[in-house]
Amino acid sequence: MPIHRIAVGAPGEASHPTVIKAALAEFFSMIIFVFAGEGSGMAYNKLTNNGSSTPAGLVAASLSHAFALFVAVSVGANISGGHVNPAVTFGAFIGGHITLLRSFSYWIAQLLGSVVACLLLKFASGGMETSAFALSSGVSTWNALIFEIVMTFGLVYTVYATAVDPKKGDLGIIAPIAIGFIVGANILAGGAFDGASMNPAVSFGPAVVSWTWTNHWVYWVGPFIGAAIAAIIYDNIFICDGTHQPLPSNDF
Template sequence: MPISRIAIGNASEFGQSDALKAALAEFISMLIFVFAGEGSGMAFNKLTNNGSTTPAGLVAASLAHALALFVAVSVGANISGGHVNPAVTFGAFVGGHISLLRSVLYWIAQLLGSVVACLLLKFSTGGLETSAFALSSGVGAWNAVVFEIVMTFGLVYTVYATAVDPKRGDIGIIAPIAIGFIVGANILAGGAFDGASMNPAVSFGPAVVSWTWDNHWVYWLGPFVGAAIAAIVYEIFFIDQNTHEQLPTTDY
């Protein structure tokens, strides 16, 4: 069982140079991702008079997030593993691939990266609103939780299959492409219902800067549950337990 391999880690990790470099890489990758993703929505609203909720706006958001995440994962992969998502980090923790203390470092860096990106967007656009994630009319909080669970399951399952599994082979850049594609596809599927976050940090930055917290818990509970399920399923059924080993940061 993957749960038996969960590691708390050592407090000394907070001062290790490789851990701090990995956290910095997560901060930068998240800043890149949120600035491009959130910024694309703001730009589309400006150009189309608040048209980001139209079908064209949804396609634009999907494309922008897919491309930005591909880049953000790629540039961080060799340093931190390119998680760029607290839920992905949690999935790696549940599978025993990262310690709890290093996960906490990643979470802090990811949340700060998102907040800084939104602050930079607000400043550079002359004070335009960084819209927080919100539920669409007729969509209840628990409906949205299920959406987030299923979408994040697909994301973290893809991460495990293309980046974590020791049997993945030398597939190189395919992992960031696949991760970007599944996020883009999920935005097309769920964006009209709850914004399709799949990433607590992506929801956190706009919520802090706009100070809007309605149903914010949805964007934490759903992704973390979906990530845990994906990690457990993949670890139990597809990773050879006899050959399991802690993955080096350079691998993931």
């Protein structure tokens, strides 16, 4: 594990203009993502009388989240890196690609963005419920935890391969597409079991607005474990010390 590359950050980093701008980018990207993703489920329920749990509803959720994440990552990529996910930020921190102080700024912005998006949806829809993530019948918390670990591993591994790896070359231009695709595919794989969050912020917003916290810990612990495993494996096997690009510190 690249412990020597993990950095807390310089004093005053959290209030640096570039960090504030990056956090704002994460905030707005998260609003875009959650409003479209959560909103599509609400719209499908309205049109089909609560049919989002059907196969067609699952496909609709997969497509809407894939498209929305592609856009959300793209619009934030040049400012914040387009994490749009506390687990992705955690994975970047574990690999030494972002400091702890900057990570905290991102996490706060991401969580606030998700809550604001859900509040906007509730207001715009005339009070419709923003449903919190929940386990399907017959699915235990440990089953769901494994799903979240494996799905988030795939997501963060994809982020590392297409966006973080300094050897990616021109492949980096398709990073938002690849990231959106893996999230959409994972929703098809795990959506019927635990909702396929892979993103603590996406779970947090609906939970706050609906005030439903049953098994909520699964949607934090699973993604963070999966992100850490992906970061450690990719960083140690495929990004060696000789090619690793250190954090830019000249601004702080």
